[in-house]
Amino acid sequence: MKTNVAAGALALGLSLAAGAAGAFELEDAGLTVGLTPTISSDYLFRGISQTRNRPAVQGTIDIQHTSGFYVGAFASNVAFLGTNARQEIDALAGWRTTVAGVSLDLGGIAYTYPGYRNPTGSGLYDLQYFEVSAKASYEFEPLKVLAAVNYSPNYQLESGTGIYAEGGVEVALPFNLTLGGRIGHQWIQNNTRWGSPDFTNWNVTVSTKLYDFVLTAGYFDTDLSRSECFGGQKICAARGMVYLSRTF
Template sequence: MRKALLACAIAIGVGLAPCVSAQTAKPEPAFTITGNANLFSDYRFRGFTQTDYKPAFQGGFDFAHQSGFYLGNWNSNVEQLLYNGASLEMDFYGGYKTTFGDFGIDVGLIYYYYPGTNKFSPGVDAKNFEAYIGASYGPASLKYFYSFTDFFGLHSDAFPAGTFAGSIDTKGSQYVDLTVTLPFDGGWSVVGHVGYQKIENARRLGLIENDVIDYRLGVNYDIAGSGWIVGASLVGTNEKNLFTVGDLSEGGGKTRGVFSLSKTF
């Protein structure tokens, strides 16, 4: 080491590139694997409760390659009545993301799977398969989703026989997500979100008269920089009576506070 330091001093003295150390730094890994665990007072998806306004435990993992390609899985408990007997949601996704300075892009596919569905209405499957493309700049992100399948099983077959003349599906449903996250000193951040959901043929199925707008405004805090994040948000939609669960007359989109504890490891 002494000889190495002397060689570096000589190199600097004659104008050569300086040496940092005889010990070279470890190269960045070709891929990383991370996991996450979350506890929510209510699982909301695009503004609507998925757990009958009850708590949800969620978790998953992500595999990311240095090239920008990634794969992941995410899971949560859900309300059986909402997903035709299924009590578990399993999401599988993959895509590619990269950045150009402050500008980022993200494209991929996501499959929503509900094992045990078909319990109450045989033949009605609550799965959903979407493609997405997103862009981000600074604290703002915009993402667009397009559904290749019936939107979480919504189809004329899901209604009593004879309700509709002919077959009506919801393929081609679309969603736009605009989210802004503003970080502050001390581990605090504020998150604002507005989403727009267009369910294909929703009016023909008698579900809603208008497209759905959901919103969220919240604050997060990283506890002493530990990576444990506590959050509080106000979440709701403009279609509060859609996707009614249990005996709630307000439906699944009621505006309420949602509290969370999350950790990525």
């Protein structure tokens, strides 16, 4: 059930390619390369656990040209009930620019699960899918406002059109702390095939930088009851979560 990319230390639902802070330069090629390993107490995508409430080890690579075009990839362990999917590898590509102080990111994400098999007649549908995305952020210290929209013509489990919209804020606090909040809503055309109704998710996080690492702790929840959550699973419930990342 899938990312964030996702993948940045403060942007689990908003972006799987969280930018190039701390990255290194390949000046002759006009490239900036960022590598971000992460360890996490869970892997949540839009508020839903992708590891059945277990820890995750993840990695993100982001390669951006001076023109603003970028490619990247995200990898994580996963565990979906009733499937043999054990890893997720996502491919990302797009273009970043700034217009009138607004940072824009227009791109696409292919979500893949290498090794996953969908046997004929099993009743299972394909986990793999593709989204196009548009993200924007605007900063006026100490506040940063963020928004994103993702669209899939055939969402995961072949569930038809999927649209996800999210908004959020980040506030710089004393003592090198950042307070963040997100709220998003997922619309799915074929809810029966997907396994849940359309849903809203939200989170509140606090992060701090420790030397070259970013430590984040937060509260995450959805409005799905257990009976609405993929056959009564516990993967949609409220939870606390902590994760540690570093960008090279």
